[in-house]
Amino acid sequence: MNKILFLLLTIFSIDCQAQETEKFNLGFENQSKKTSLTDGWFKWGDYELSIDSIAHSGRNSGKITSDQTGNSFGSIAYKIPANYAGKKIKLEGFMKIKNVEKGYAGLLLRVDGNGSSLVFDNMQNQNITGTKDWQKYTISLDYPEEGENIFIAGILSGKGEAWFDDFVLSIDGENVQTLKEGKKELSKVQLDKEFDNGSLIAFSKLTSKSMDNLALLGRIWGFLKYHHPEIAKGNYNWDYELFRFLPTYTKAKNDMDRDKLIISWINSLGEIEQCKNCKSTDKNAFLKPDLNWIENQNDALKQKLLHMYDNRSQGKHYYVGMAIGVGNPEFKNENPYSSMTYPDDGFRLLSLFRYWNMIHYFFPYKHLMDEDWNKKLSEYLPLFIHAKDELEYELAAIQLIGDIQDTHANLWGGGDKTDEWKGKNYPPVHVRFIEDQLVVTDYYNEELQNEAGLKIGDVITRINGKPIQEILKEKSKYYPASNVPTRLRDISADMLRSNSNKIEIEYISNDAKTQNKSLKLYPKDSLNIYRWYRKSDGKSYKKLDNNIGYVTLQTIEEEDISRIKSEFIDTKGIIIDIRNYPSTFVPFSLGSFFVSSSTPFVKFTNGNVDNPGEFTFTNSIEIPSQGKTYKGKLVVLVNELSQSQAEYTSMAFRAGENTTIIGSTTAGADGNVSAIMLPGGLRTMISGIGVNYPNGEETQRIGIVPDIEVKPTIKGIREGKDELLEKAIEIILKQ
Structure with missing residues (x-):
């Protein structure tokens, strides 16, 4: 008995010593204070965080629980100083999820330096949803030498619950719990603090010569x-x-x-x-x-x-590099000066200079702009210098960003005043521009249908007395996009927003009679707006009548692909719906089903840090042929919601031997993106590589041009039809 007791005490002592030697509380076990989270962990986002007894090992795990709407995200995060040398950083951790929908769950790894995120991955592209027991997940990234802080986290976006446990962070294969810290020598840039509190630049009246x-x-x-x-x-x-x-x-x-x-x-x-x-x-x-x-x-x-x-x-360049294996620019060591919500005259001038030159030397589509980029410095100097407050500065930046005509480019972060200006309250209905008119196409919350008093197919003609076309003219310059259909896509989401609790609208219903009503608006978090266009319809594939296969890429998973190939091999035709953003990368794995031999489908242009402004073509990339080739017709559905990876995937399917693409102009923004930080904490992006067909034909701004143009009609919306799907079926059945 004494021997057993001694053995247990020894094991307990060793276990305690092991826990004490851990520098970082990555297993959620240490809790020295009576707080809701264990030591070192903190909250990002809006969801409820807690420590739970459902653990992968030990006593505790970290848990995220969404709210009822599932319209936001939550993250349980931990910060570690980046006082380590190395080339690669890896985060491993265990995650368990329950009823995750309308978003995703995952691990998160981010390294920050000089006020901005240097590398980042949150596993969003893996589309982890549903209910899954404890599984191990891994993120691996290049470890930037200029990193100052490492953030590790669990994240839940959308609706559901997620548990996290047993995180392990390693650099070049060495666990940071035992890895020796090295003292980092600050660069000359980091040591220069002279203007940290302001530029001391104030412009008085400036002449045209100035x-x-x-x-x-x-x-x-x-x-x-x-x-x-x-x-x-x-x-x-x-x-x-x-x-x-x-x-x-x-x-x-x-x-x-x-x-x-x-x-x-x-x-x-x-x-x-x-x-x-x-x-x-x-x-x-x-x-x-x-x-x-x-x-x-x-x-x-x-x-x-x-x-x-x-x-x-x-x-090697301190301020710019090219992403390994891709070739899009990585703008490094660009301080966002986030504490300056309204930057002074000098920092606003810096913002213009920084952005203009990034585009001038490293944007692959400068030649496709409607207006000469060389004239934009002079044009925007007054807007940036004379911006009298935070809102005017943000709007000046949005207009400049819009002039590169790239749907990837928008004000993705730091635009708080712009968001307030657009309106804090939202309509209960989803609207789209159909046949150049603003049409009600859905309800965010079915229970508000009667209160809204609008039917699907109703056409809104005026808002607060203003004609829709007049509002469009006023708003267009604040909605960056590659082309008009995509701009209308983005404007439509905000057309009915307001800081008032209601707006007055004029509309035409089925009876063609003009009517007026007050439309009640709601706070965003009370509506089910979250990624409306990506709402799930369950399984990614099904058989339609007449032996036709249907696949939607918005919910496709890697394991679906082999089943699609085996179950649809003898169908008359397959319809692939890409009026969405693909949840899994399928150009090669599914594209190979439609070619009988290796077929080129895309080539890129890459910039050059050694000769800024030079862009050269890469070799073409080919879709390989693997196994049985599909002999039936392939019809691909696209529209203005088809963007970036969706467009790239469409190009891959176009290489098929019996492919017809139908629909309308896509978003016209393809290729890997590059992040840009501007003073005031503004965050934007650009398409960082040129994407072309093998013959050199471009896709930027043009989008994926359908072989047959088919657009929804107001009549079809009112009748609940999917006119693109109906046309696809017609094409397949036609002999």
């Missing part, structure tokens, strides 16, 4: 940022160097004085050594660097800038 000089400075500043070897090494905080130079520059008496100041500034940055491996622009480059503006400068400045170009930085 504006021209600022526009030139914006070009010079950006050119030096991406070409000067010393800046590329991280030897200068290039944001703050702008603020140091501006007071002197704005006092220039004439062009000669101005140019001397610029040359002196360039000389102060250090001697430019001869570049022995700088290559000339590829003669076959799809896009070439735009140096025409340099040719327009006086001879001394022109020669200085051309010398810089001929001896530009090569290789």
Whole structure:
């Protein structure tokens, strides 16, 4: 008995010592205070967090419980200083979920540095939903050397419950619990704190000549940022160097004085050594660097800038890199200055300069813009400099972002005042533009149908006395998009928003009689708005009448693909619905079903850090043929909701030997995205690579052009028809 007791006490002692040696409470076991969460864990988002006894091991797990609407997210998070050296970072953890729908659950791994997220993954693209017992999940990312903090978390988006336990974080295979911390040496950029509390720049009345000089400075500043070897090494905080130079520059008496100041500034940055491996622009480059503006400068400045170009930085760059294996730009070490919700004059100017030059040198679709990007610096200087408050600054940024005409580009973060300006209250009905008219197409909450007093198919003609077309003209510039159908898609979601509790509308119902009514509005969290267009209809595939297969990509899972191939091999035709965002990446796994031999379907253009502004084609990527080839007809459904991965997938299916794509213009934004941070905590993105058919034909802005255009009609909406689906069936049955 004494031996058993001694053994138990020994085991208990060893267990306690093991727990004490753990630096980080990643198993949720340590709780030194009477708080709702165990030590070190904290809350992101809106959902309820708790410590639960349903654990994978030990006594505790972390639990997230959604609210009744499922319109938001919750995350249980832990912060670890990034005081470790290495190349790869990996998070492992166990997760259990119950009734997760309208979203996803997953682990989250994020490394932050210099005020922005450097790498990030939340497993959203794995679309983990439903009810699942404890399973181990893993996230692996490149570990950025400039990282300052590591965040690990469990996340639940949508509706349901999720439990998390036994997180393990490792760097280059070494567990951080035992990994020795290394002292990181701060870069010269990080040590420069002079303007952390403000730029000290305040513009008084600016003449047209002053504006021209600022526009030139914006070009010079950006050119030096991406070409000067010393800046590329991280030897200068290039944001703050702008603020140091501006007071002197704005006092220039004439062009000669101005140019001397610029040359002196360039000389102060250090001697430019001869570049022995700088290559000339590829003669076959799809896009070439735009140096025409340099040719327009006086001879001394022109020669200085051309010398810089001929001896530009090569290789690793402090402010930009290219994603490994993809080639889209990664804008690094760009401080978002998030604490400055309304940045001062200097920081607003910096915002314009930063964004304009990122687009000028690293956006693959600059040539497809309706307006000349070279004119945008001068055009937007007054809007940014004279923005009198946070809202005007946000709206100026949105308009600038909109001018690149890329549906991936919008104000995805930091636009709080813009969101308030659009209205805190929402309608109970979903509306879309059908046949150029604003049409009621659904209800967010069925129980509000009678109270709304509107029927599906009703056409709204006026809001608070204003015609719909007039409202569209006012709003359009604040809704960035690649093309008109996609802009209408996004505007429609906000057309009926207001800060009032109700709006007055004029509408036409089935009887073609114009009517007026007050439409009650509701707070967003009381409506089931969350990703309306992705609402699930259960299983991803089914048999229709007449031996026709139907597949929707919005709920498809990897395990569905083999079943689809086996069950649909002898059907007359297959309809694949991509009027949604695919939940699983299927271009190759499912696309291979429709080709009898390896078939090219896409090629890309990539930028070049060593020669900013140069874009060259990659080789074409092919869909492989695997196993039995489908012999029936394939009809693919697309519309303005088909965006990015949906468009890429459509291109893969188009390579099939008997494919017909029907519907209407897609969103026209394909390819991997690159995040951009701007002062004031504004976050946007761009399409970072060019996406083309093998013959070079572009998809950006144009979208996936259907072989047969089919659009829904108001009559069809009123009758509850899916006119695209009906047309697809007709095509398959036609001999």
